[in-house]
Amino acid sequence: MYFQIMEQIKRRIMVGDWAEGQPIPSIRQLAVDLEVSVITVKRAYYELEREGVIVTQPGKGSAVASSPGLGARLREQELEQHLEQASRIASQLGIPTKQLLGRLREAGDRVAEKDKELI
Amino acid sequence: MTSSVIGQLIVKDWRLNGNLISILVGVGLLALVMAQYATGEAVRLFGSVWFFVSLGILATMLPTSAILNERKKQTLAFIMSLPVSPVQYAMAKGLSVAAMYLVPWVTLLASALIFIETRHALPLGVIPTLLIISMLPMVGFCLTSATVLVGESEGWLIAANIATNSSYWFIWYLITRIPGLKQHWSGPVAVWNAPVLMVLSAEIGLCALIVAIAFFFQSRKRDFIH
Amino acid sequence: MTDFAVELSGVSKKYRYFTLDDVHLQLPQGQIMGLIGANGAGKSTTIRILMGLVHQDAGEVRVLGHRMPAQQVAAKWDIGFASEDMRLYETMTLSWHMSFIRSIYPKWDATYAQLLLKRFGLHAEQKIKGLSHGQRVKAALLLVLARKPKLLVLDEPTTGLDPVARHEILRELTAAMADEGRSILFSSHNTQDVEQISDQITFIDRGRIIDSMDKETYLDRWRRLRLEVPLGVELRPLPGIVGVQRQGRLAVATSNAFVPDLAHAYESAGVHVQRIENMTLEEIFVANVEHNREEVEA
Numbered sequence: 001m002y003f004q005i006m007e008q009i010k011r012r013i014m015v016g017d018w019a020e021g022q023p024i025p026s027i028r029q030l031a032v033d034l035e036v037s038v039i040t041v042k043r044a045y046y047e048l049e050r051e052g053v054i055v056t057q058p059g060k061g062s063a064v065a066s067s068p069g070l071g072a073r074l075r076e077q078e079l080e081q082h083l084e085q086a087s088r089i090a091s092q093l094g095i096p097t098k099q100l101l102g103r104l105r106e107a108g109d110r111v112a113e114k115d116k117e118l119i
Numbered sequence: 120m121t122s123s124v125i126g127q128l129i130v131k132d133w134r135l136n137g138n139l140i141s142i143l144v145g146v147g148l149l150a151l152v153m154a155q156y157a158t159g160e161a162v163r164l165f166g167s168v169w170f171f172v173s174l175g176i177l178a179t180m181l182p183t184s185a186i187l188n189e190r191k192k193q194t195l196a197f198i199m200s201l202p203v204s205p206v207q208y209a210m211a212k213g214l215s216v217a218a219m220y221l222v223p224w225v226t227l228l229a230s231a232l233i234f235i236e237t238r239h240a241l242p243l244g245v246i247p248t249l250l251i252i253s254m255l256p257m258v259g260f261c262l263t264s265a266t267v268l269v270g271e272s273e274g275w276l277i278a279a280n281i282a283t284n285s286s287y288w289f290i291w292y293l294i295t296r297i298p299g300l301k302q303h304w305s306g307p308v309a310v311w312n313a314p315v316l317m318v319l320s321a322e323i324g325l326c327a328l329i330v331a332i333a334f335f336f337q338s339r340k341r342d343f344i345h
Numbered sequence: 346m347t348d349f350a351v352e353l354s355g356v357s358k359k360y361r362y363f364t365l366d367d368v369h370l371q372l373p374q375g376q377i378m379g380l381i382g383a384n385g386a387g388k389s390t391t392i393r394i395l396m397g398l399v400h401q402d403a404g405e406v407r408v409l410g411h412r413m414p415a416q417q418v419a420a421k422w423d424i425g426f427a428s429e430d431m432r433l434y435e436t437m438t439l440s441w442h443m444s445f446i447r448s449i450y451p452k453w454d455a456t457y458a459q460l461l462l463k464r465f466g467l468h469a470e471q472k473i474k475g476l477s478h479g480q481r482v483k484a485a486l487l488l489v490l491a492r493k494p495k496l497l498v499l500d501e502p503t504t505g506l507d508p509v510a511r512h513e514i515l516r517e518l519t520a521a522m523a524d525e526g527r528s529i530l531f532s533s534h535n536t537q538d539v540e541q542i543s544d545q546i547t548f549i550d551r552g553r554i555i556d557s558m559d560k561e562t563y564l565d566r567w568r569r570l571r572l573e574v575p576l577g578v579e580l581r582p583l584p585g586i587v588g589v590q591r592q593g594r595l596a597v598a599t600s601n602a603f604v605p606d607l608a609h610a611y612e613s614a615g616v617h618v619q620r621i622e623n624m625t626l627e628e629i630f631v632a633n634v635e636h637n638r639e640e641v642e643a
Contacts, residue, residue, distance in 0.1 A: 001540060002561050028523055035512075035519045037377060039544040043561040092619075121418065127448050134441075135434060193432040197485075199398055200426035201449060202418050341400035344393060 005034065005044035010053060013064055014074045021066035024054065124203050125211040132215035136185050140177070140223055147173040147227040155234050170227065174253065175287065177223055178260035179280050182267045185216050187276055196344055209268060209337040213330065220260050228253050244306030247315040251294055254322040259283035261326045265333035294318065349407070350374045350496050350528035356394060356404030365390050365552045368404070372545060375525045377518070379539030379560075380532040381630055382549035388532035389428070391549065392500050395530070396426055409496055422450075425489030427482075428500035435474040439467060439484050443491070450492045458491035465513055479510040490517055497521065499531040503538050511535075515542055540564075540626035548633055555637045567629045568603040570611070571620040572596040578615040583607060587636040599624075599632045 012018045024030070027045055031038040045062060048054045053070065056062040064070065090100045150173060153166030189195050198208065231249065235241050266279035295301050299314035351372040358365040365387045372378045382388045393399040395408060397417030406413040411420040433442055447453040462469055465483040467476075476484060482502065489497060497518070503511045519542050521527055533539050539546060540560070547557040556563065574580050574594050582589070585602035596616075600607060608618045624632070 001564060028525065032520050032523045035516050035542070037519075037542050037544045037560060038522060039376070039559055039561055124449055127445065131445060135436070192435070193430055194434055196398070196426075196428055196431035197433060200396065200421065200424075200431070202421040204418050207418070342398075344398045 001036070002040045002043035002047065005030075005036070005041055006048055008034075009044065009048060010074050010078075013053065014071050014078070016071060018064050020064055020068060020070050023061060023063040026061050121202070121207065124201060125207055125214075128198065128201075128203070128208070128211035129215040129218070132185055132212070133219065136181065136219055139180060139184055140219055143173050143177045143180075144223040144226055147223065148230060151227070151230050151234060155238060170231065171252070171256070174224060174227060174256040175259065175284065177220060178256045178263060178283070181216060181220055181260065182264040182279075183276060185219065186212060186264060186267045187273060190271055191273070199343060205340060205343045206334070206338050209334060212268060213264070213333075216264055220257070224253070224257060242305050242307055243309050244303040246309040247311060248294070248300055248304060251300075251315065251318050251322070252291060254319065255287055255290060258322055258325050258329075259287065261329045265329045269333050269336045348373055350376075350409060351378070351395060351530055352405075352407040353391070353395065354405045356391075356401045356406060358390060358394060358399065358402050360390075363387070363390070363552060365394075368549075368554055370547060370554065370557060372528055372530055374528050375522075376544040377522060377529040377531070377542055378545040378547060379543035380530065380547050380549060381534065381536060381539050381626075382532070383534060383634065386549045387552045388534075388549060389430075389500055390552075392428065392498060392530075392532060396424070396498060397421075423495040425492055425494035425497045426499075427485040427489050427497075427502065429504060430500075431485060433473045433481065433485060433488075436472065438470055438472050439476075439487075440469040442473070442484070442488055443469065446488050446492065452492055452494075454491050454493055457493070458487065461487045461490060461517070464517070479506050482506060483510060483514065486514060486517070490521065493521075493524075493527070495527055497527070497529040497531070499529070501533055502531055503533060503535055511538065518542060536625070536627040536630050546626070548630065550634050550637055551641075555633055564623065564626065564629070566600075566602055567624045567632070568600050568607075569622040569624050569628070570598040570600065570608065570618055571622070572598055572611060573617040573619055575615060575617070580616060581614065583610055588632055599636075601629075601633070601636070 009018075009024070013020075018024060025033065027041045028038055031041045034041070045054060045056065049056055052065055052067070053074070054062055055065050067073075086104075087097070087100065090097070090103075095103070147170055150166045150169035154163050154170060155166070157163050157166060189198065199205075203211070228250070231253075232246065235243065235246060235249075262283055263276065263279040267276040270276070270279075297314050297318065299312050300318075303310040303312075349371050351370065353368050353370040356365065356368040356370075363385070368387075368391060370378075370391070380388050380391065390399065394401050394406060395413065397406075397408075397414030397420065400414050408420045409423055411417070413420060433439075443458060447455070461467075465480075465487060467480060467484055467487065473481065473484065482505075486499075486502065489499075502518075503514055506514070515538060518529060518531075521529065543560050545558065546560045546563055548555040572580070572595070574591075574596055576594070580589065580591070580596060583598075585600045585604070585607055586598050587601050588599040590597045598611075603621075608621060611618050
């Protein structure tokens with residue numbers, strides 16, 4: 001469950017809601033805001049700190065890590081994850097990588113079509 | 120702090136049961152008026168009996184309303200979540216229920232005595248016996264309340280009610296047979312002789328004994344809610 | 346002296362048709378514990394013993410440092426209790442109940458009480474008998490929440506409530522935890538609620554505690570492994586696996602002590618691991634109870 005909290009926080013950093021170096025709510029405060037257990041948020045913060053996404057100073061609270069380009073890096077990471085997953089599923093289905101590339105191009109075209117419809 | 124909790128519990132009981140008491144006091148007073156002012160002998164007799172009966176009914180219904188229902192309607196858990204122990208609860212209950220019975224009992228008895236004194240409806244000699252007989256529902260009330268507090272069920276309440284209500288008349292009969300009582304009924308003066316005082320102390324002593332035994336059993340309970 | 350809001354050691358209680366056996370339970374101060382169990386598992390009995398309403402046959406019970414039931418009066422000054430089988434006085438209004446509680450507890454927060462009335466959608470002047478089930482539960486909760494007690498003991502606070510009411514209650518419970526000095530112990534058979542707000546989870550079944558530990562660690566230990574068993578390969582039991590279900594060549598193995606080596610062990614035995622999934626608390630609950638009952642019967 002802490003995983004979902006981690007994703008939520010990363011997302012906020014990715015879209016720029018929380019800027020690099022910006023203080024974030026304390027563990028207890030976030031738990032109240034999200035209506036979840038303190039231990040879940042604690043675990044999420046712990047893991048995020050291990051990944052270098054946030055930093056916690058005893059007595060001062062937590063903040064987004066002030067490494068430049070963090071938001072962009074997180075977006076990269078997410079893309080990597082999706083790509084790896086696509087690759088894994090393709091191999092399970094027995095689809096060779098070359099075909100996968102073609103399918104990716106087709107998928108890109110479909111997305112462009114759908115986006116046009118929305119506008 | 121604890122005494123204030125007990126105090127609040129007593130006030131709470133009064134709020135909840137006030138209606139019942141008022142109604143029965145009203146009925147009792149009405150019965151007294153009937154006994155005094157009605158013209159037919161039968162009606163006057165009916166009034167006298169009703170006076171006694173309303174005390175008896177109060178002795179039955181008050182334990183039901185104030186004690187049994189708290190357990191049946193499951194408000195007991197609410198009360199026990201407050202900072203009070205089972206023994207303190209019994210104390211608060213005992214005090215409130217005793218007060219709630221005493222008020223109407225004293226009111227009705229006093230009204231009866233006033234009627235006798237001022238209107239001379241009955242010879243003054245009847246007063247000691249009247250007191251003795253009025254004490255019977257009081258004893259019955261103590262027994263019923265104690266039984267339902269300790270016994271915790273409707274079954275116990277019914278048993279206690281049957282026992283007390285069916286013994287009133289028999290005990291009344293026994294009392295009239297006590298030498299030193301009956302002969303002074305029609306006298307112009309209230310006679311407080313030895314037999315009278317003995318019977319009265321026996322009744323009061325019985326009440327005290329019942330209360331003591333109830334507390335003993337209550338304090339030994341291990342499970343307050345099952 | 347005490348870091349625990351609630352501490353049960355070796356608590357036992359014997360009834361005619363049910364026995365609570367050797368219960369150990371610890372809730373650190375400032376945390377929420379969810380007590381999960383099927384109906385009749387012993388949740389209510391445990392809670393009643395905790396509140397001093399029932400005297401245990403054996404074992405020690407300490408709540409906020411007070412021994413129960415001997416020091417129950419002292420303890421109950423700081424405990425807010427609400428249970429499913431508790432009723433308020435039908436003929437009286439919610440407002441009367443609020444005054445009644447306020448007259449006993451000096452720490453009553455009238456402002457917060459008004460806020461709760463609004464948030465819960467309750468009318469103070471309404472008589473209890475006119476309230477729906479959900480409203481009664483919320484009324485009882487209001488009466489304990491507005492006192493801001495150090496410990497909240499709630500027996501099935503969300504049972505039988507619609508999703509909106511449940512959300513209102515969970516929101517207030519988590520909000521209460523903003524204060525580090527407050528703790529909550531609640532019982533439920535709604536695993537979603539427990540999963541969402543608990544710091545500690547305790548599983549109880551047939552009068553015995555099966556598991557009791559912090560939630561995230563617990564969720565992390567359980568996995569569902571989707572396996573493919575090729576012909577001719579034997580599916581041998583591995584340590585840490587508590588259950589296996591087979592459907593032809595496919596199998597689902599449930600583990601309560603997952604480590605990555607477990608997947609490797611399968612692979613090296615020739616069994617192909619298709620997927621490793623996390624489990625919801627509900628799935629864990631069912632798997633745990635089944636596993637535990639098998640063990641007891643064995």
